[in-house]
Amino acid sequence: MERSRLIREMEGIVGAEGVVHEHEQLRTYECDGLMNYRVIPNLVVLPETGDHVQKVVKLCYDEGIPFVARGSGTGLSGGALPVESGVLIVLSRMRKILEVDIPNQRIVVEPGVVNIWVSQEVADEGYYYAPDPASQIVSSIGGNLAENSGGVHCLKYGFTTNHVMGAEVVLPDGSVTHIGGGRAPDAPGYDLLGAFVGSEGTLGIATRITLRLCRVPEAVRTLLAGFEDTEGAGGTVSGIIGEGIIPAAIEMMDRLTMEAVEAAVHPGLPDAGAVLVIELDGPEAEVEEQFGRVLEICEENEATEIRVAEDDEERALFWKARKAAFGAMGRIANDYYVQDGVIPRTELPAVLGRISELAGEYGLRVANVFHAGDGNLHPLVLYNNETEGEAERAEKLAGEIVFACLEHGGSLTGEHGIGEDKKKYMPRMFTDDDMNVMQLLRCAFDPHQISNPGKIFPTPRLCGERPGPFHMHPLQKAGIVEQF
């Protein structure tokens, strides 16, 4: 279809103000939170309703046009990177909270609703939404669902996938389906919702999402403890877990990270080699006793300083320090690359040692921030883009770090996703058969591979449909997939 006609047809669906087609405006959407990949989409469409999304996707399907869904664009793996020949469907106008059902502890929202709004909506009722990615003041529920976002509190409360209970989904052929029980448990059939959450926009677009709400805990206690080095901090983490305590959160920052955070938000962090932020929540009596035990464990591991949050304000300050970590890197480096890897918790000392070794080899600084409770590392590789070859070196080092995670039994990503950025690494974690079987799922949902094509898998496969030699698949033409 000619571009001008496509624009007209899209305008017919979402209105003229819902279609972006001027080159300069399109540039706004050329990347998500990962800025080293940029592609200007053919067209951006901003639907306002599920019905709009359905019609837009149907048009794409009928015309064989690939599309990419995007929420707030905060993703860090290039998952919402546009396809040059495709349509970018931006869901940020779909921001309605549709239904609050406190008796069943559910809330139904549109995909563009910002994560933190959910908790704000139900705070007066004593409820909140547990998954809390650091981006939560910006990132959208639809994006969280696509990425299966984590956050600092997922050690105790689980990830997005444990909190999404149902979704209305526009499938890549433009049909609408409802997966997951929503308010009712155990919908019969395959767990399509479980497969859909975390599929990085490759299986369709969620247009109505039912979330589980959690009761605000009776008591919350938070402390910040400084240690000589990461070893003492790591020992504390192991000690706490070993006692059978599941904290709501345990976060670690190393010296370099603290330096940046201090410069950026001045939280008055202790002068230490590593710091832990530990939070316990639950029934009062339980929390009090376990918190006492956590303090002892910190001391046993020779904490140099322990600060207990006296009130909500001080707690907020501790968390502000932690959540500011990524952004704060700008204070100590021109550029930085955020890595996201996972290791078994017990491998922490070995992997930290390896990271420091690698940093030395590459002559670059690496700041470390972890969700220490669940072994999710966020090494931040600092570099200067102005220096010839340094960006490439930084990316290579970040890659080496994630390979070290794999060697120690971990994963390529804990919460940022594979997206565009890490698909080349997938063969290091999965065999061809593993990936081919995963793609069977893709073929069931999206046989023509038009929903966020080219992401996650290094070699997308066509789904048993072999167009004749004179009838090349549009994605082959665009060089996105190859036939095999």
Place this chain on the structure above:
Amino acid sequence: MQTEKGLAEDLRRIVGPDNVHEATEEDAVEGVEPDFVVEPGSVQEISDVMKLAASEGLAVAPRGSGTKTHIGDPPRRLDLIVSTARLNEVLEHTPGDQIVRLEAGVKLEDLQEHVSGSDQMLAIDPPESGATIGGIVAANSSGPRRYRYGTIRDLIIGITVVLQDGTVAKAGGKVVKNVAGYDLSKLYTGSLGTLGIIANANFRLHPRPEAARTVAVEVAGPQQAQAAAQAIVHSQIEATAVELHYGEDEKRLKVLLESIPGGIDAKTETAFFLLKQFGEVRTLSDEEADHPGHLTTAEVVLKIGAPPADLAAVLESVFGAAERKGFGHPRITGHAGSGVTLVGFSGESEAGAAGFVEEMREIWVRRGGSVTLQRAPLTLKQRVSTWDNGGDYLGLIRRVKEKFDPRGGMNPGRFLGGN
């Protein structure tokens, strides 16, 4: 297709002569008797068996301990049972990481025993004893603790499966937090052997609670049962289970509380405070607390999934329909905090039972819930399917089945939509 004898020879060549058995009546699945039961000793052997099955066009049913073969419609056909009985090794348990990697044939009790030395547990408590991990995953089996810990989908972190053509594939891994690739562990959870054979599965573990107590309230009727459950659910007590036992002679809501020794009294006190307005409250003895309810002997067990705040309506609909059908007294065990109600009855006419199931479906499927036969005589299943019609996702279920099992050889006919 070769002769039965030739097939037995080929199977023996793969798994060894002692591990192929001619099937007996006891191996029948809902009245359909297979030819052979084969017990592979490795993932590779499963793969080779599946390749053979594919080339011979055999219909295959995976089996663990066979504790849940009553779930699902009768298979359209069945030639071969692939048993995971010999795949019973705990591959890895790292207490510091709170994870375990298992072969599918490991029995839950054996696993719990294995990890109890580290004061850990797999936080799942399905009703069947002797069930294997593979079976629990395949049937998405759950128990009272699901209220706090979720179901097996929330605990599984990695899986290795063998597809109908022998392809071996894994997804996930052995770390709790992991978003690399599609989450096939969840897709296989509850797939009832229709997408392939689960060979290995990895799970996150939880610390074993140090102290436990069960507090119960005797309620007068459905409204009080719901109100009592809601009182617990909306409190900050962090209960582990909220169970309803409801019948003619017993109307009891049980709340399982777990904590540390220093925290259990306060929790108990809170529970008493929350529940006393709904009836007589007391702490149960261990025996009463562990009582699974009265459904184990019921001929027919129906599972209703409905919003938890509709509990009273569920109970009223069950007893209303039972009365209209002239039933005796159905018995109920429910995971009241999670919206799961299990209804059991015996000795009713097939027409009456079928009508009852249909009426429940009429009410609860329309309201967004589900009604599934957990257990029923074959003759009843010939009148009503195990499954309701599902929702508008049925087409997608079919497409998934077609992709993973294009020749339709995996447990054909047992699942939702005839898949």
